[in-house]
Amino acid sequence: MITSLKNKKFLLTIVVAVTTLGLSGQSFGQAKATDIVGLKLGMSPDEARAALKAHDATMKIADLASWRAQPGVPASIAKIRGCSSAVPDGPCKDEIVVTFGHLSKKALFVTRVLKVGNGVLHQAAVDSLIQKYGQPTFRSSPNSLLWTYTAAGAPVGNTECAVSAQSPIESVTPKPQCGTATSANILAGPGALASEIHVATYEGQRLVDERALLVAAVKAHQEEIERAAKGNKVKL
Numbered sequence: 001m002i003t004s005l006k007n008k009k010f011l012l013t014i015v016v017a018v019t020t021l022g023l024s025g026q027s028f029g030q031a032k033a034t035d036i037v038g039l040k041l042g043m044s045p046d047e048a049r050a051a052l053k054a055h056d057a058t059m060k061i062a063d064l065a066s067w068r069a070q071p072g073v074p075a076s077i078a079k080i081r082g083c084s085s086a087v088p089d090g091p092c093k094d095e096i097v098v099t100f101g102h103l104s105k106k107a108l109f110v111t112r113v114l115k116v117g118n119g120v121l122h123q124a125a126v127d128s129l130i131q132k133y134g135q136p137t138f139r140s141s142p143n144s145l146l147w148t149y150t151a152a153g154a155p156v157g158n159t160e161c162a163v164s165a166q167s168p169i170e171s172v173t174p175k176p177q178c179g180t181a182t183s184a185n186i187l188a189g190p191g192a193l194a195s196e197i198h199v200a201t202y203e204g205q206r207l208v209d210e211r212a213l214l215v216a217a218v219k220a221h222q223e224e225i226e227r228a229a230k231g232n233k234v235k236l
Contacts, residue, residue, distance in 0.1 A: 032134040034180050034201055036110045039098060041180075041203055043107040045077050048098045052082035056094065059084045067102040072221025073214060076105055093117075099169045101210040103217060108210060109169035111200040118189040125186050125194040133182055143186045151179035151205060165198035174211055178204030 034040070037055040039048060052061050064079035077100055084094035092113070099109040116125070122142070129145055130136070136145040137155035140162075148156035161178035164185070182201040189195035 033132055034182060036096065036112050036199055036201055039096065039107070039110045041107050041110065041201065041206060043098070044105065045080060045098075045100060048080055048100075048107055052080075052096060055096075056082070056084050059094070059096075064097065070102075070214070071218050072224075073102060073217050076100070076102055078102070101206075103213045104210055108206055109172075109200070109202045111165035112198070113165055114197045114199075116194055116197060118193045118195055120194050122186060122188065122192050122194045125197050129184050129197075129199075133184075143188060145184045147180075147182040149179045149181075150177055153179070156181075161204065163200050163202060165200040167200075169202065169207070172202065172207065174207040175204045176208045178202075180204075 038051040039055075040051075043051065049061055052059055059082040061080065061082050063077055064081040065077075067076050067078045069075040079100070080098045082094075082096040083092040085091060086093050093115050095113045097111050098107050100106060101108050126142075126145070133147045137148050138146045138157045138159065140146070140159055144162075146156075146159065146162055148161040150156060156178070161175060161181035162183045163172050163181065164183065180201070180203050182199065185198040186194050187196035187198070
């Protein structure tokens with residue numbers, strides 16, 4: 001199959017855009033940090049594995065899922081999970097999941113669920129989060145804190161960009177106005193104690209770009225098939 005000059009230019013545009021997705025690293029206003037234990041958006045799978053090991057050398061790291069191949073788009077790794085357990089093969093006391101883009105193969109979404117086992121005061125958990133990320137841009141309840149900024153660095157004082165650490169990134173509606181969004185939820189234990197801390201982070205524009213590239217790649221593949229079919233003659 002001979003690729004047309006027009007299609008070559010289109011595919012080159014996709015390659016350039018994918019590269020941009022992997023290299024972008026804006027500064028987001030008042031946010032003190034946008035990583036989760038050293039895991040940053042835009043990391044490759046190898047970089048994510050190294051960051052997980054640097055966080056906890058005993059953590060079990062596994063490829064959790066893969067994106068299925070689509071027309072014109074090969075299969076690729078979807079998620080890597082790190083799990084720290086108090087006992088061998090036990091439930092995760094510290095679970096970190098990194099979701100990667102189908103085309104860019106860069107980290108799009110990082111989540112952490114840390115079970116503190118009623119050994120931490122609720123206020124101590126809040127203080128630790130504020131020390132890490134700064135004062136929240138919005139706090140919808142004593143248990144829910146948000147650090148959300150537009151691409152220009154302006155704080156977003158509502159829950160428009162909030163996301164749960166237990167929701168897949170596929171369920172998140174891409175919003176380019178959500179420059180960077182970090183959500184934290186503290187699950188209450190008995191009394192003034194906390195039982196779990198959930199944190200999730202993503203960038204709205206990165207999601208928008210990734211999904212647009214995927215749609216464009218599938219469309220380009222279909223158009224190339226149709227162009228080739230036009231040259232086939234059928235004898236009846």
